[in-house]
Amino acid sequence: MKVEDSSAKPALGIALKLSAIFLFTCMSAIIKATADDVPAGEAVFFRSLFAIPVILIWLAQRGQLSVGLKTKNPMGHVWRGVFGTSAMALTFSGLGLLPLPEVTAIGFATPIFTVILAAIMLGERIRLFRVSAVLVGLIGVIIILWPRFGGTEMDKMATLGAMLILAATMLRSLVQIHLRQLAQTEHTAAIVFYFSVTATMLSLLTAPFGWTVPDANTTGLLISAGVIGGIAQIFITSSYRFGTVSMLAPFEYTSMLFAIILGYFVFDELPTALMLTGSSLVIIAGAIVIWRERQLGMERAKVRAVSEPKS
Template sequence: MHPMTGIALKLFSVMLFIIMSSLIKATSGHVPPGEAVFFRSAFAVPVILVWLWARGDLATGLRVKSPMAHLWRGILGTTAMAMMFAGLGLLPLPEVTALSYAAPLLTVVFAAVFLREKVGIYRFGAVALGMAGVLTVLSPRLTGAAVEAGMTLGAALVLTGATCVAMVNIYLRKLVQTEQTSAIVFYFSITATCLSLLTLPFGWQIPSGTELLMLVLAGIFGGSAQIFMTSAYRFADASVIAPFDYASILFALIIGYLIFDEVPTLTVLCGAALVITAGCVVILRERQLGLKRGQVRKVKTPLG
């Protein structure tokens, strides 16, 4: 294990994801979400293929045991991406980032409901704290001028996307038991590309030269971010690098201010702080439980 390498790769992937979101946001005034999903997915495919070739996994890394499982994962993931992209066109970048933090909290709830995982008072307390943070971020969008500006719709879209992400996370917990990570990443991009074409009759626009460049870069950066994120887990435990997901709010604040002239309100910052605190509590608790499970396995394993 090389924790510092893992952390560096994770931070780089987080930064690339925020840059990708910024590029999508910059084109959202003219390019509809379905079209943005197409470029984000289609131009990630060559990046993933080059990565697999460089690792020598091109021949074996794309084999699957359950094609339908990949299809359902792709449908959920594509829906999440489309909702998030639509929200980016209506809300400031830091606010979208803060609301998206609902996904890991909802994952805990869904794991208890659908996977029958035992969730103790610590994690449920953290989920309650995190949801309070989400409501804090959301509160300005429920009343006043923000409603008239359509930002409530944007918040609803982002929260729907976060819910879909949480469902994907639950689905992936089962999928990774039989499928290779490289295949999951690759076939998701393929599925999202194909599904996005279904929105072609609903108002795709011919992008300008600048918009086309930004959309292509969004795909390249998105694919690269997936690779760096996947590679990070080869160098450090998930419990070590997972908290660095929350560095995205820092990148979002900087880019939102410098590029989009977005200044976050104190309400958004306080809500984001609550959600981040809750997320870190969940991660810490998961690490503690993981260590306990490991000790139990060592005791029960005759060869241990």
């Protein structure tokens, strides 16, 4: 994601990023609270549909409405929608089966899988430094998942939930790879807007598989999840106008703190020692990957600066 404003205001960027992470965690808690009554596909519909007005208002206020509705690669947005919507649906399904902190911990593996997919799909060379980080991250994932797959007290539904979240994490990694290519031709505003549109349309395909008519309270929660998700997306996008990606990326891991707090006070959930140990390893590995990606990005920029002709 590119910084769209040259005026650096790191404190504001950090505040926006933290606010976005907190709102996304609240949104996940809301989806989890409604998971017993509402199918995942229907939850995706509400989450996506009611984010659209928020995004449109934001684009209009910034004078980017025409930019946000313009696209050079419509099929790219469709594929981004397919991957992203599938990841969202799997996550929403898993939220109903696992503690909120555990879902968050498994999700931290996204940068690890992104490195692996980049090597497979884009032919990126992974040297020893990043290989080591990936191995540490994978060990952390195994530790987190061990009680679900290899522990002595296996719960079939919790195991299913872990599989769903792991699959969602891999899909989000695929989304990251796709976004690298999509961002070369598409404006950030267009990517944000068209994802909500495609996710809304794709989620409708799940209607024949058992949508319910939620009561007034559940409907209100689902609508609020969409609005909160839209606001969070705006906050996280806006944060990169005031701070660099490398500076803001580590704050992603504050979601574990928020998940632990909400999990305890809302759902009476506490993280286990294994979960905290595994997530710590994943966080360390992810931070190393983020740092290394920043270094590689700086090196690529230097190469481009030398190789590109000056006008």
